[in-house]
Amino acid sequence: MEKHVVVIYPHPDDESFGAAGTIAKFREQGVPVTYLCGTLGEMGRNMGSPTFANRETLPEIRKQELLNACKALDIQVQMLGYRDKTIEYENRSQIADDLKARLEEIKPSLVITHYPPHAVHPDHNAMGAAAIEAVSLMEPEVRPTVWAQAITNTYVEDLGKPHVINDIRPYLDKKMEAILCHTSQASGILGQLTDYENLDKDLKEKAEKRLGYEQFYIWDFEK
């Protein structure tokens, strides 16, 4: 069993769309989970549907949504204070040093992050690269395992079959609850899937297909 799991992603909602089922499963086993969230998603395009946020109110709204989602998932959260869409322009070593210090404090046995550069959004790739650099800077005997998540359209062709395939369909209700905490983002991203409880059978199957599995590669630090 894991001792403590740290999730490192750049945006409020990455944790819910990307790993909420996996997180819920760990929490069910009593494993503590901490989310290190890089930014407040200040540059998000989705402003709610119908729109209720604007560029200036969005950060505070998304911060509250993040806290709500972390409460729903029953996990700790640390906000790292970077700015959405700028992580790749930051000094990666500085981010890695910051992450390493936090990991040394939390002492996780497992870290979940994005697989650079197979994670589409520049922030995903930059944050994932910094997270992997942070772990690689740790002494091999204290290094946590890293599960890296790829989300490109071609990741299986490019990287092979993921090492960890979590069927999280038993936790899909919890995952939807976490996703829907991100009110300003969920409808724009999910479209009609937001009314999960009242979906007809076809759409429910579609939701399960799209959200029911969370896949990761175990990072090889020897390579």
Add this chain to the structure above:
Amino acid sequence: MKSIEMEKVQEQLDRFTNKAVYVHVETTNGAYASHFDDKAYNVGAYVRNAEVTFHQAKIVGSGNAYRVGLKMEKGWIYAEGLTDWVMQEESKMLMAGHDREGRLMVALQISETPFSY
């Protein structure tokens, strides 16, 4: 935000002429444009808290989308596709264009004090 009314926007724009102001300009089609459509490109530009002075400001357009141009001594700033606006904390003028799903496509914002950074 609410739908743009030209006269009201023009009136507020005029309040910012001939003084040092901070401008936020952005346009984006999102970080996933080429993920969902391999023939598309991800395109965006972003300027936050540029300090400028303009002596002329004008809103143009009709129907569902507007253009705003700001004339400076040594250049221009403009944005097109603006649909909505609001005065934030009475001092920050926010204008944005949203698509049919409510996603931000373009923004032009003017303030006498810096936007949070």
